[in-house]
Amino acid sequence: MKSYRKELWFNVPGRRGFVNITSQVREALRESGVREGLVLVNAMHITASVFINDDESGLHHDYEVWLEKLAPHDPVSGYRHNVGEDNADAHMKRQIMGREVVVAITEGELDLGTWERIFYGEFDGGRRKRVLVKILGE
Amino acid sequence: MKSYRKELWFNVPGRRGFVNITSQVREALRESGVREGLVLVNAMHITASVFINDDESGLHHDYEVWLEKLAPHDPVSGYRHNVGEDNADAHMKRQIMGREVVVAITEGELDLGTWERIFYGEFDGGRRKRVLVKILGE
């Protein structure tokens, strides 16, 4: 059994944003040499997500509007978590979008559907944050 | 280490529906011969889900109503994604219900709680779509 670990670092300007990280995960897979297995990709921060969806700017705008409706940033004082913080909404948004994805590895490739792309979802940006890629297989 | 891969195909009539796929995942597990390990079951489409919950028609009705409230299909023009498409809401519903489940395999069986059943959740149906079952273990 082989295992491989890599951290990906991001610094999203502004509070929120989505970054397509599919090629970086694919690169980690190449480095691992694993042909059959699983790859776990997870945010290591609790105000960020890793999720799989479409790389389409209209949809990303819709997600932004939708998440803001379901878990609004303002009023900041509406959350008890926001004592010296202003990111309670980010903890909610991250639960809807998810912490992690697990993707199958088949014949040395990410076993994704036609339109599946892996994203880093930032909900409290403006600083360096990281994603863990952990690969298990052989 | 053994690995096994199988695609399950679905064609849900109408826009939305839930299909209990537990027995199909169990069949894939039998075919794999794996006794101890993990099975990943994921939608290969970004407007569909795989999730675990109850096989109860009242609850499925409640999910339908609830998801429509949180991420309404109409008005279609309310989403920027809907340029030549009408499925932006499906991308949102899928995030709430999730892309995938990972289930433990113990002594050759799916290690599920008493009422846990695996479902395919369709949010943009009327065409053939698929689920990936990837089994890893020995």
Next chain:
Amino acid sequence: MKSYRKELWFNVPGRRGFVNITSQVREALRESGVREGLVLVNAMHITASVFINDDESGLHHDYEVWLEKLAPHDPVSGYRHNVGEDNADAHMKRQIMGREVVVAITEGELDLGTWERIFYGEFDGGRRKRVLVKILGE
């Protein structure tokens, strides 16, 4: 390849609550002897969650208020599932918070970010319920 299985049992008084189970998952990892691999931690009940977020009481209060807004318990009769039951809302809350987490194991430790803690989320408590810890690796 090693595999290890352990059930954690909980009896949360009242309907809802969050329990930090990080140390219990860490203990299971020690028992397994696995140094490199993955651990799956999942609720075995469909009205409970396992999720990763912050161990901060203000945030937990905010989650409680937020989930009640997105999927209210009352009116109980507003859900078709509630025929002889009153927990339809718990099935919804669990979908938002998630059934499971998968955590990397690196050099014999849970490979978590600085503030990541693993929680059991109870949405229909007052009875004994369990979480599955399944560890795979070597």
